[in-house]
Amino acid sequence: MFRWIVWRDLTLAWRKRADVLSTLFFFVMVVSLFPLGIGPEMQLLSSIAPGVVWVAALLASMLSLNRLFANDYTDGTLEQMLLTAQPLYLVVLGKILAQWLVSEVPLVLIAPLLGLQFGLEPNTLLILSVSLLIGTPVLSLLGSIGAALTLGLRGSGVLIALLILPLYVPVLIFGAGAVDASIHGMSPLPHLYLLGAISVLSLVFAPWATATALRISLE
Amino acid sequence: MLEASNLACVRGGRRLFTKVNFSLPAGTFLQLTGPNGSGKTSLLRIICGLLPPEEGEIRWDGANIHSLAEDYFTSLTYIGHRNGIKEELTSLENLRISSGVAGQEISEETARTALEKMGLKGREDLPARFLSEGQRRRSALARLLTSDTRLWVLDEVLTSLDSVAAKLIGGLLEKHLNEGGIAIVATHQELKITAGSFQRLELA
Numbered sequence: 001m002f003r004w005i006v007w008r009d010l011t012l013a014w015r016k017r018a019d020v021l022s023t024l025f026f027f028v029m030v031v032s033l034f035p036l037g038i039g040p041e042m043q044l045l046s047s048i049a050p051g052v053v054w055v056a057a058l059l060a061s062m063l064s065l066n067r068l069f070a071n072d073y074t075d076g077t078l079e080q081m082l083l084t085a086q087p088l089y090l091v092v093l094g095k096i097l098a099q100w101l102v103s104e105v106p107l108v109l110i111a112p113l114l115g116l117q118f119g120l121e122p123n124t125l126l127i128l129s130v131s132l133l134i135g136t137p138v139l140s141l142l143g144s145i146g147a148a149l150t151l152g153l154r155g156s157g158v159l160i161a162l163l164i165l166p167l168y169v170p171v172l173i174f175g176a177g178a179v180d181a182s183i184h185g186m187s188p189l190p191h192l193y194l195l196g197a198i199s200v201l202s203l204v205f206a207p208w209a210t211a212t213a214l215r216i217s218l219e
Numbered sequence: 220m221l222e223a224s225n226l227a228c229v230r231g232g233r234r235l236f237t238k239v240n241f242s243l244p245a246g247t248f249l250q251l252t253g254p255n256g257s258g259k260t261s262l263l264r265i266i267c268g269l270l271p272p273e274e275g276e277i278r279w280d281g282a283n284i285h286s287l288a289e290d291y292f293t294s295l296t297y298i299g300h301r302n303g304i305k306e307e308l309t310s311l312e313n314l315r316i317s318s319g320v321a322g323q324e325i326s327e328e329t330a331r332t333a334l335e336k337m338g339l340k341g342r343e344d345l346p347a348r349f350l351s352e353g354q355r356r357r358s359a360l361a362r363l364l365t366s367d368t369r370l371w372v373l374d375e376v377l378t379s380l381d382s383v384a385a386k387l388i389g390g391l392l393e394k395h396l397n398e399g400g401i402a403i404v405a406t407h408q409e410l411k412i413t414a415g416s417f418q419r420l421e422l423a
Binding site: 001004005007008011012015016075076077079080081082083084085086087091218219 | 308
């Protein structure tokens with residue numbers, strides 16, 4: 001059942017590649033605007049780089065979260081998913097995994113390339129990607145709660161942002177903190193450990209909260 | 220055996236129905252009728268456990284469906300008035316995926332046979348957005364051919380179906396009832412079902 005959900009969402013994403021690419025391009029554009037706007041002051045650029053990349057990743061994930069349940073809700077397939085013979089937790093986890101693979105992993109992969117524009121060292125670029133790799137699952141997991149709560153509401157896009165962005169703050173602090181530590185020659189590990197802890201914690205609780213929110217939204 | 224006792228439903232502050240009772244032993248067909256807005260879809264959603272009733276409870280083989288949760292869903296096939304098929308996927312993918320998600324995996328061969336029986340031969344590999352409304356409905360109803368669940372809950376099952384497809388669905392329902400299944404169908408049109416025992420519930 002789980003693999004059917006994942007396979008289904010990956011197939012759908014492939015059929016609607018434009019949606020996926022728009023998220024990626026949004027991320028690339030937002031990050032690239034900063035060096036263009038600020039000019040070639042490498043000192044300044046490298047000190048703002050962690051924050052800029054991370055904030056752009058948060059905003060980009062907002063774009064894709066709108067679609068996590070909305071389309072399935074409209075055509076009635078979400079209703080069918082609520083009637084599966086397995087816990088709804090697994091259905092939700094499958095959808096989140098697919099969303100992460102499609103919308104977040106490309107950001108992790110392209111981030112080092114964007115980091116070059118900010119004059120980051122190779123070592124720091126690696127930490128940037130690692131921090132995104134550990135942190136982005138949290139974005140998908142927590143974001144799914146917002147997507148489920150705002151299902152079927154008008155202006156749900158803005159509402160998701162208002163609900164979820166405050167919850168992203170710890171991820172932003174430790175994610176950007178890890179990269180910042182690496183720039184200043186300190187160990188990024190404490191930040192990464194904390195990020196990993198948040199990731200595991202939301203893996204346990206977020207799908208459960210999302211499942212409950214879905215049941216309420218579909219009443 | 221599906222039993223409902225004292226069901227009441229409130230939607231948007233309005234009381235749709237109260238004191239709905241029925242008891243459906245194996246092989247029973249329940250036809251749900253009533254004017255638009257009388258709560259047919261809400262009742263079906265309550266029966267599926269998608270909507271908690273305001274009062275009363277539904278029991279499946281004697282146990283409340285909310286305590287059974289996933290165990291109840293293994294016996295249930297629900298096809299709502301929204302077809303529950305994805306526009307971007309082909310009929311074949313839609314059928315295999317909706318079966319797989321429901322926990323009843325089927326092979327490609329089984330899926331092709333089912334779609335052929337539903338009169339969609341040659342359209343199996345066409346994305347659903349190219350199908351007509353009636354063909355989409357047929358594609359959704361193909362689930363009935365491949366599922367072996369005991370309880371079927373169908374909302375407005377004949378909408379946008381032609382007479383050939385309607386007769387086909389009638390035949391499927393009779394086969395289901397003969398095998399000891401239970402079917403609950405909301406419909407405005409008359410379905411001629413000769414098998415099993417027949418019950419009618421009119422919502423005012």
